Amino acid sequence: MRRVPACCLALASFCTASVASAETSEDEQVWVNLTAMGPITGDVVYFAELQPRMGDGASRLDQLLLRGAVGLKLSPAVTLYQGYAHVVVPVDGGKDVNEERSFQQLNWAMGKPWGGELTSRSRFEQRWRSDGGDTGWRLREMLRYEKPLKPGTQTVNALAYAEGFLALNDTDWGARSGFDQLRSFVGVELGVKDATTVELGYLNQVIDQSRGRTRVNHVASVSLFFRH
Template identity: 50%
Template sequence: MSRILVPTLALALLTTIAAAPVAAQTNHDEALWVNATVMGRISGPLVYFAEVQPRVTDGVSRLSQVLLRPAIGYQISPAVTVYQGYAHVIEPLENRPDRSEDRLFQQVTWNVGKIGQLEVQSRTRLEQRWRSDGDGMSLRARQMMRFEYPLAPGTRRVAALGSVEGFVGLKSADWGGVTGFDQVRTFVGLEIPLPGTSTLEAGYLNQTRDASGRRVDMAHVASLTLFVRL
């Protein structure tokens, strides 16, 4: 287990360090991301999830993206599930037709286990990306480590959450995409139990993206995520 965990943690740490180039100009923005995800079991080891996520940016004044992302998974073990999914991203543009992006992605989620009361989870995702305003496919890898610490006893309790996710471009396309470090997202917040096994996650997400001309784009995001488990 440690052979996999150590490189994963190292990747998250390295991408975090790379997210703050020395002497780079940083542009700040305030945003709101709302995510609703439905998940459940199809039959036996077959599972699914489907999510919709509108993102409001530019000082929480403009709808900049809507993501639709379904996936079907196979539960290899109680701790490991592999997924094949598809994402469609819509970007509304002023006085122009909307721009869209289509993605295929493969994902592995791994419930690593506990360190004392701290629960650790890993999510690895590989994305193949096509966009409507150009040719070619961009390839991107994402690695997230998530940490959950219960603030009260029992299984239905409020928990403190933290996560870090690094994005690395493996192949660019005519329309864009990067090769090398792309961005890092860091989240801190709370998991709040809802009726049944559903939960609400609320907190602050920092998105730091590499940009052209020694520039860094940093978004300060109020993040709300509803998980409906059927």
């Protein structure tokens, strides 16, 4: 019987460990976003959001997000917001994890290339969680493009966006500095009444859970925007 060299055994063990550590978990989810927005007075505006997110094959509440902000229109194309968010993460058989976020947000209407509309949303978050004492700092950048499917109308728009998340520090509740997640969306925007719109589509969420673990969520996304 031939003996396998020790170096080969070591290499095989290393490769096996690397594959085992590079784990990817997937889930099918449904996200609902209800948003109201509009002017308060003059150039002062607001938005308020309610977002239940269903996970585990859309069988249970995975996350509930309440978020609001007040903003100032610096120009017809640029608005600066200060906001706050409360996030509830249910834990099976345990106490819910709560996250509080303060954030600053810059919305920029960049222009109308290729017959559509290109916008940017930059958000800087300060995060605190009930299962730790550290403050997490995170940057988020979204680029969004929409284009009417029928020229001259806004009834049905093709819609796509991508949003990258970058964590700026490590925390005792699990955040790790570097790439945090990427969200990519394709779908349609439907005009309902006046300035109210509905967005329907598929969202892919890739989350880096550190130590070689990646989570991929396949999301059916439904958003209602009520503008007044």
